[in-house]
Amino acid sequence: MRGKLITLEGIDGSGKSTVAEKLKKNPEIKAFNPIFTREPTRGTLTGNAVEKAIQSDTDQLAELFLFTADHAEHLAKLIKPALENGKIVISDRYSDSRYAYQGITLKTHLENPLEWVKDLHRSWTIVPDLTFLFDIRPEISIERCGKRGEQSKFEKLEFLRGVREIFLKLAADDPERFIVIDASHSPEYVEKEVVKKIQEFLSRN
Numbered sequence: 001m002r003g004k005l006i007t008l009e010g011i012d013g014s015g016k017s018t019v020a021e022k023l024k025k026n027p028e029i030k031a032f033n034p035i036f037t038r039e040p041t042r043g044t045l046t047g048n049a050v051e052k053a054i055q056s057d058t059d060q061l062a063e064l065f066l067f068t069a070d071h072a073e074h075l076a077k078l079i080k081p082a083l084e085n086g087k088i089v090i091s092d093r094y095s096d097s098r099y100a101y102q103g104i105t106l107k108t109h110l111e112n113p114l115e116w117v118k119d120l121h122r123s124w125t126i127v128p129d130l131t132f133l134f135d136i137r138p139e140i141s142i143e144r145c146g147k148r149g150e151q152s153k154f155e156k157l158e159f160l161r162g163v164r165e166i167f168l169k170l171a172a173d174d175p176e177r178f179i180v181i182d183a184s185h186s187p188e189y190v191e192k193e194v195v196k197k198i199q200e201f202l203s204r205n
């Protein structure tokens with residue numbers, strides 16, 4: 001049987017990586033023996049290119065293609081083989097990040113960037129079976145990122161407001177796939193909610 005793909009999405013500082021780390025250690029999740037992964041990928045040719053691009057003033061369309069190339073490589077090398085082997089895969093960011101972030105960065109290049117980026121993926125991507133959207137006000141997430149000590153070029157209030165709006169629209173348009181979690185709660189609350197929903201989902205599917 002084909003495995004299941006679960007993705008974690010949300011704006012910078014929404015707590016995705018924190019949840020992923022907690023899930024890795026959680027005995028109820030470990031019982032499913034999942035593979036944890038992320039986008040952008042780490043330590044790959046395409047992931048390294050993305051990392052350089054987002055640390056510099058790269059053209060936004062060029063950046064989209066780098067993220068998308070990284071997605072293709074991620075699908076080919078990890079996601080597809082794992083799902084074919086019946087594995088549960090949990091990815092910290094995936095295609096919805098492209099729809100939401102590049103849906104904003106490409107506003108000056110294209111008339112309807114969100115639909116255009118979705119179309120670009122349509123014929124070859126694998127749609128996740130379940131997506132958690134960690135929803136939070138950017139005012140809070142930016143403060144959290146400040147404490148983390150990194151500053152990405154995407155961590156700007158107005159920008160993240162737009163990204164959050166697209167994430168919420170994607171979730172509203174596909175309520176069967178998305179579960180929206182209020183990410184302003186404590187890490188313990190968020191972990192408990194996510195574990196419960198994953199267990200419910202995997203027992204049904």
Ligand SMILES: Nc1ncnc2c1ncn2[C@@H]1O[C@H](COP(=O)(O)OP(=O)(O)O)[C@@H](O)[C@H]1O
Binds near residue numbers: 010013144147185
């Ligand atoms: N639920 C939470 N409440 C308070 N702080 C949090 C919570 N989740 C994560 N953090 C902190 O916020 C910062 C960003 O979290 P992180 O998991 O790296 O976010 P993301 O991966 O979504 O960018 C980190 O310093 C982390 O310790």
Ligand SMILES: Cc1cn([C@H]2C[C@H](O)[C@@H](COP(=O)(O)OP(=O)(O)O)O2)c(=O)[nH]c1=O
Binds near residue numbers: 016039101154
């Ligand atoms: C996967 C992906 C990430 N991004 C952005 C989100 C982040 O600001 C940045 C790097 O992702 P990531 O390393 O996951 O950042 P964080 O841990 O802060 O959430 O790249 C896109 O713009 N498009 C994409 O397709």
